[in-house]
Amino acid sequence: MPIPERFLDELMARTDIVDLVSESVRLTKKGSSYWGCCPFHSEKTPSFHVVPDRQIYKCFGCGKGGGAINFVMELENLSFWDAVSVLAKRAGMTMPESFGGSPDAQKRREKMLELNRRAALAFHRWLYAPEGAHGLDYLRRRGLSPGTLTRFGLGFAPDTWDALIQEMAKQGYDKRDLLDAGLAVSNKDGRIYDRFRNRVIFPIIDVRGGVIGFGGRVMDDSTPKYLNSPDTPVYNKSRNIFALNIAKKSKAGRVILTEGYMDTIALHQAGFDNAVASLGTSLTEEHAQLLSRYFKDAILSYDGDGAGIAAAQRAIPILEKAGLKVRVLRVTGAKDPDEFIKTHGRDAFARLLDKSENQVDYRLAQLQSKFDLTDDAQKVAFLQEAAQLIAARPSAVEREIYGGHAAQMAGITSESMAQEVSRALRHRLRKEKKQQERRDLAPAAQLQPKARSLRYDNIRSARAEEGVLRLLLLDPALLSRMDDLEGQEFSSPLLGRAFDALRGQAQQGLSPNLASLAQIFTGEEMDHLAQVASQPESAANGPRALTDYISIIRGEGLRRSQEQGDDLLLAMQKKYQKSKAYMEEKP
Template identity: 55%
Template sequence: MAFPPAFLDELNARNPIEDVVGQYVALTRRGSNLFGLCPFHGEKTPSFSVAPEKGIFYCFGCHKGGGVVNFIMEIENLTYGDAVRFLAKRAGLEVPDDGAYQSQYKKKERLWALCRAAAQFYHAQLKTPAGEEARAYLQKRGVSGQTVTRFGLGYSPNRWTALLDVMTAKGYTKEELLEAGLLSQNRDKGTLYDRFRNRLMFPIIDVRGNVIGFGGRVMDDSTPKYLNSPETIIFNKRRNLFAMNVVKKSKREFIILTEGYMDAIALHQYGFDCAVASLGTSLTQEHADMLSKYTDELVLTYDGDEAGQNATQRAIPMLERTGLRVRILRMRGAKDPDEFLKKYGADRFRLLLEGCENQAEYRLRSLQMRFDLSQDEQKVEFAKQAAALIAGFGTAVEREVYGTRAAEAAGLSPDVLRMEIDRARKRLLRQEKREETRREMDPAAAVQPFQRELRYDNVRSAVAEEGLLRMLFREPALLAQTEGLTAEDFSVPLFGRVYAALRERWQNDLAITPAALADSLSPAEMAHLTAVLQKQEPPLSETALADYLRILREERAKARVSDASDLLAMQRDLKKKKGYGGS
């Protein structure tokens, strides 16, 4: 989506990064930069920096970085074009009539409006005679009328084209209904029909209040039990959670993550307005990142069966990577929160919440359940695995507490298990030390980008390219001395594109700032460029500039010679195979 460069420069100038970031993060000045706790991952020591003079942010912990547009993309979960529109509105700027962008955004607006109209249609159908079965089902499940209204629940009629007929009469096209995931198409005949039929309907609403998709549940034992909207340009199940639009307003200090829509709805109805559910998919890193923006603590309420336990084990490290404190709720006498609340009520559930296990307790108890501790062989194996688990806990207090518990469970002396934990801990530390030494002994690895997709094939040239770009961003006038240098002279394609963009902007008297390149670089590329610019700046001297240029040209010449040698070798091999040459 190509916006006019002059407009983007004005957008960046009218949205100072320190002002925009300051609305989300408490910043403290330290020298020329500002620092705060990163909003993208949990941390106790500020590693998130904002450089007002450069117009960039960078986190030394999670390595996210970029300009003000990149920040809004990340914090508000927006596309590039939508982030530009967001900042334009903030600054009172009118977005230029860029055809490609306007077309894409208008298409999204049409699909949002279509999905909202569909949600209203389904909600209205719930109140008709055709919706009697769905109303009876909701009543049986104990869902109140107030909850039905709050979540916009509805009913999809048991007819092939009920929604199709109504929406086309409102002016929406069949193509739009297909794009929104509201229709399906017969592969053989090509006929179109409603995707959702005879189902209780759950609108899925994003954090900005847009209806983006639906979940449909059968009211009998037919399959599939749940049918969700397919992926569309407005619906991505990996990046959204059911009821997140409600939960983001909750005053509670934690969020409850459930497996199903009905569990989340039941919790809200019983006064726990902090429950969300995933959208028919396992928890993803995107979900974890989203949750960490709204809370510091998460309660997992997955089912207690084997599948639920496996899901919990997978989710814990993913959630902890974002800095979330994770607690696990265990239920007895009910298979899920919905059933528990109906049986025992909100007060008993509140007691369950207060007694939630933390992740360490949960992991240790789950491990213990796999062994018959009345048998010596299994007792020994449990002790070994428990020691390995506890050795990885971060503090000595945790290792002492859970070591004692594991010893009691196995009927062993705490001192004996403590020795086993110490041995496991030493092995773990030795392994970490070997990894650290390996990295220190490999300087080439030390300068590689954190983003795996951006690797340096020629480290000597790449380091010189980094230094050159830092000089050019600091003093654009030095571009006059790089005449003859081209993007192809760079060993890192990203740096070649950045250099070409800088020359073009310099020649057209446009601003030379990292933020100005946000429209032409991916988030990962922008983050890496920001990381490069955060490094110590080189002296502004003609000697340093000449050295960088010399290294680039030397390494480029070597690459050409290498390429030519490879080509000659290939020609010789080809001649041998065809019998043209001798030995």
């Protein structure tokens, strides 16, 4: 049984979507609405629109949209029931569990988080027990203080097959629970044993403070060097970042990205509380979006070897696309930041951070290293690639400055390089113009839903149907002027279902809102309904507009009915004539 409409109505009344979204996205007010960079895809120019009076959001870049419930569902990768539970807790409301829905998924998540928390406590306790002496000695040799060990909850997994299984069994968890949480594995013979054994353990904590997974490191040269939790209902390595739960509170204003747990922890111990690391995977767009919610600037502090350089080259465009200003740290005189700090001190590393290299200069230097600039052919190839890189910069000032840097590298004049950059820029703009022209040549396609499964058969009617939905959301009192309009009269099944649902809310004395429709519509459908609701509509001339919209809907309906038989046509004509007379009588 679904969650009661009245509960959802009260929840939405207590949830301001601007406040909710502002917890994750930096919003700027423009007129009566708010704009920011979308948290669901990478972008530099804000296309994420929040409309307070309709309590919806819509991204005009990736197409995501909906109400507060959809926002939490998308942001946290939760089911409808789980997202409502999160919002209810935020609003100080108690979930109506007796009404069913899908509480099993939420209970499973809560059980898994509690199991992870208890496992983290067990690992930490073992670190100081006789069986953890080897691990404690390793961490001390790496220079970590007792305070750091406690702050990060570091632990140790004993060198046995079932230490954690046995420990958690005492606390009421069976092997299946540990398998679900990724704390145990099963071999081909069906034997179940601990995933982490004889490893230093790093708890992975999300931004809400929940233990969602673990990383385990060997203390010798055996492989794999790091072993991480698999993806589970509470953990996804592409959507979480190590130490962000601490770094998000930093006053530094910028984030330092390292290659691993130990580098991050060492920086925190030295006082750089803005260090983080990705979790056993290359930096992803999801990582970048997550970081952009808390920081404007990023400094890449990767190793200077081939793998580190390649990782930095991949990370730079991803971070830039998410709206972060990127710099690259070059550590000289040490293999990594930890060694540099131990050798030269914290203040020296702070100065190194302040002198970190602009990412464009870094990429130019890496590009230069690929060519022999004493050879004319290779020099030309270098300058052509550099021109492509520089032409992508958004401002003329940047293009002039970095063009001058490239010219100096190759020993040519700034004027010659400027001409090469201009040529690359013209080519880029021509390509973008052609793409835009192709889009402009199909204006009708711009009116269609992005999802092919939701495409309109009758655009004229569908546009009027959209208008009816907007007016109902803006002014529920207009329901009394809608004659006996029903969703089955709509040409678009989606819009018709949405109309019936919103009308049902209004007839129950509730406020029609899109947010609660997430219970009965798919994410794809909600994206389009948010697009519809975000379009301009004035309630000032609502009655007149409503008359026009209904006239169009029923007029187009008459045309459709001609293909379906005389009886249906006659019924439609009568309804249309009755509606027209009714509308004309309205003041």
